[in-house]
Amino acid sequence: MIESDRELSAMVQALWDNDTNRLKPGKDYRISLQGKAGDVMSVNDDQDGAGSPLFTYVDENIFQKETFLAFISLLDNYESDTGEPEIVTPEEEAENHKFLDSMLETSTMKIVHKYLVEKRLSPEDLKGFKEQLYRIWFELYTRRGSSRPDSSGFEHVFVGETRGGRTVIGFHNWIQLYLQEKLGHIDYKGYSVNANSPQPDENKHILALQFSWKNGFKPKGSIFIGVSPEFEFALYTLCFLTSPNERVKVSFSLYEVEIVCHHYNQKHIGTTYPVLLKYQAV
Numbered sequence: 647m648i649e650s651d652r653e654l655s656a657m658v659q660a661l662w663d664n665d666t667n668r669l670k671p672g673k674d675y676r677i678s679l680q681g682k683a684g685d686v687m688s689v690n691d692d693q694d695g696a697g698s699p700l701f702t703y704v705d706e707n708i709f710q711k712e713t714f715l716a717f718i719s720l721l722d723n724y725e726s727d728t729g730e731p732e733i734v735t736p737e738e739e740a741e742n743h744k745f746l747d748s749m750l751e752t753s754t755m756k757i758v759h760k761y762l763v764e765k766r767l768s769p770e771d772l773k774g775f776k777e778q779l780y781r782i783w784f785e786l787y788t789r790r791g792s793s794r795p796d797s798s799g800f801e802h803v804f805v806g807e808t809r810g811g812r813t814v815i816g817f818h819n820w821i822q823l824y825l826q827e828k829l830g831h832i833d834y835k836g837y838s839v840n841a842n843s844p845q846p847d848e849n850k851h852i853l854a855l856q857f858s859w860k861n862g863f864k865p866k867g868s869i870f871i872g873v874s875p876e877f878e879f880a881l882y883t884l885c886f887l888t889s890p891n892e893r894v895k896v897s898f899s900l901y902e903v904e905i906v907c908h909h910y911n912q913k914h915i916g917t918t919y920p921v922l923l924k925y926q927a928v
Contacts, residue, residue, distance in 0.1 A: 659898040664753040667874035671849045676703040683836035683856035695836025716745040717875040754880040767887045799915030814864035818919040820871045833858045838866045844925045852922040882918045900926045
């Protein structure tokens with residue numbers, strides 16, 4: 647690993663401190679954790695720990711901000727089932743570029759870019775950096791069981807995919823979760839917790855959960871809640887480019903978190919998401 651966990655933690659703290667578009671729990675959004683999810687790995691799980699939606703309120707005014715608008719415009723650009731080849735239209739490619747342009751204007755991505763240039767991991771010129779980001783996040787590749795390009799880092803992490811129509815893979819973004827739940831496509835089945843992880847509460851920005859999506863089932867997933875698209879995009883880009891390891895531990899704010907980041911052919915993000923290890927209550 648190129649940098650120490652302490653150095654990377656300082657970088658993540660800077661991203662957290664500069665995430666000016668982050669929503670405040672209990673004010674800008676409210677969630678209802680309800681019960682613990684069951685252990686049965688089935689979309690028809692009769693141990694459903696939640697009879698109501700996860701989100702009880704989100705101030706949707708935040709979705710009018712430029713980075714949120716650019717992010718949300720990408721969410722309907724993909725075929726969810728792996729094995730179905732992705733066809734990127736000129737309009738969708740333009741939306742990808744608009745999203746990247748909006749990211750590059752944020753303080754979080756400027757912080758990451760400066761750091762990556764200092765480490766000689768990214769080009770100094772914005773055009774070259776943007777091309778690098780496009781390759782990492784949007785260049786299509788072939789997932790297991792498919793013969794044609796059917797996936798990308800962005801689709802897997804932020805939009806979600808299904809395998810065989812029954813298993814949900816990826817899908818680690820709260821905005822997509824909220825919007826899909828609002829449409830009636832998500833059935834939240836409760837929070838996930840094990841003996842070593844802290845108990846969840848409705849004011850934490852990280853949650854492990856179980857849900858079904860359309861006809862697929864996600865037995866356990868983990869997501870940030872309430873953070874901005876630029877925070878996640880900057881954080882995951884940082885971890886992908888600085889660490890060849892698949893897991894890196896960072897501490898910031900009240901959180902100790904493991905960032906899982908799998909590389910695909912060393913060129914693309916295979917998956918990435920947070921796992922909450924410790925939480926220091928105020």
